[in-house]
Amino acid sequence: xxxxxxxxxxxxxxxxxxxxxxxxxSIATGMVGAPACGDVMKLQLKIDKNGIIEDAKxxxxxxxxxxxxxxxxxxxxxxKSIDEASTISNMxxxxxxxxxxVKIHCSILAEDAIKAAVADYKSRQVEV
Amino acid sequence: MNYxxxxxxxxxxxxxxxxxxxxxxxxxxxxxxxxxxxGSEQEKLLAIQKNAQVNDAYSILKSPLSRAEYLLSLRGxxxxxxxxxxxxxxxxxxQMEWREELAEIAERxxxxxxxxxxxxxxxxxIKSDLTKLRNFLESDxxxxxxxxxxxxxxxxxxxxxxxxxxxxxxxxxxF
Numbered sequence: 634x635x636x637x638x639x640x641x642x643x644x645x646x647x648x649x650x651x652x653x654x655x656x657x658x659s660i661a662t663g664m665v666g667a668p669a670c671g672d673v674m675k676l677q678l679k680i681d682k683n684g685i686i687e688d689a690k691x692x693x694x695x696x697x698x699x700x701x702x703x704x705x706x707x708x709x710x711x712x713k714s715i716d717e718a719s720t721i722s723n724m725x726x727x728x729x730x731x732x733x734x735v736k737i738h739c740s741i742l743a744e745d746a747i748k749a750a751v752a753d754y755k756s757r758q759v760e761v
Numbered sequence: 762m763n764y765x766x767x768x769x770x771x772x773x774x775x776x777x778x779x780x781x782x783x784x785x786x787x788x789x790x791x792x793x794x795x796x797x798x799x800g801s802e803q804e805k806l807l808a809i810q811k812n813a814q815v816n817d818a819y820s821i822l823k824s825p826l827s828r829a830e831y832l833l834s835l836r837g838x839x840x841x842x843x844x845x846x847x848x849x850x851x852x853x854x855x856q857m858e859w860r861e862e863l864a865e866i867a868e869r870x871x872x873x874x875x876x877x878x879x880x881x882x883x884x885x886x887i888k889s890d891l892t893k894l895r896n897f898l899e900s901d902x903x904x905x906x907x908x909x910x911x912x913x914x915x916x917x918x919x920x921x922x923x924x925x926x927x928x929x930x931x932x933x934x935x936f
Contacts, residue, residue, distance in 0.1 A: 664854065665848055666853050666856065670921070671920070692857070738846075745846040749848055
């Protein structure tokens with residue numbers, strides 16, 4: 634299977650790899666996994682007090698498409714509000730990276746990682 | 762005819778692995794396309810199909826994970842084509858930690874020892890999951906099938922991890 638140029642670019646030069654301190658109150662952490670392939674993804678968002686995403690980092694163990702999908706969303710979410718970020722759909726990701734049908738689940742993983750991080754952030758806000 | 766019936770064994774998670782390879786060889790011989798070389802085109806075609814079915818059945822039945830997945834598919838739960846993600850944080854953290862440990866293993870002074878203890882740890886976890894899986898598959902509790910499906914989803918990560926360890930072992934052993 635041939636990867637698209639954009640996938641290869643993100644795979645070879647992944648953006649924003651790493652993590653933040655998950656106990657920092659401004660950090661939201663989303664962890665998701667895809668049973669179909671055993672890929673695991675962690676997405677962390679640094680959110681300011683107005684609910685704007687200042688920074689994002691990811692760590693993904695999986696195939697090139699999973700890494701590219703998570704690398705791409707860290708670029709996309711920066712500067713967005715958490716509600717805007719929640720509207721990013723797997724189809725947007727799959728289209729941007731020209732993912733073949735068998736790799737659609739990688740884009741679903743990235744979409745769900747954003748949603749999981751936002752849910753984590755909101756659950757923390759309620760506690761405070 | 763399902764794969765269990767093809768191998769003439771009960772439809773159950775428990776399979777006698779000492780008998781399975783013998784049945785496989787027997788069925789292989791009976792359906793081998795060479796046997797039908799002088800037969801009609803239709804007989805040849807049937808033999809090829811049957812032979813492929815025997816191979817599929819054997820590869821599904823011999824591994825506990827694919828066997829369990831197949832058992833659930835016979836009960837109408839299809840896990841093979843599902844694309845949903847799992848979000849169990851505690852479980853995923855453990856998987857993440859294992860993968861981080863594996864990724865950094867080359868920097869250790871005794872990588873092969875660390876690798877083998879990591880492998881033991883994952884095998885232990887798989888073993889305990891398989892016991893739980895067996896109980897869920899035998900149970901007629903209304904949640905049993907969903908619980909079995911969840912264990913299967915989790916096992917896929919552990920088996921994937923195990924295969925990554927084997928790859929790493931090959932790489933490290935070359936030094």
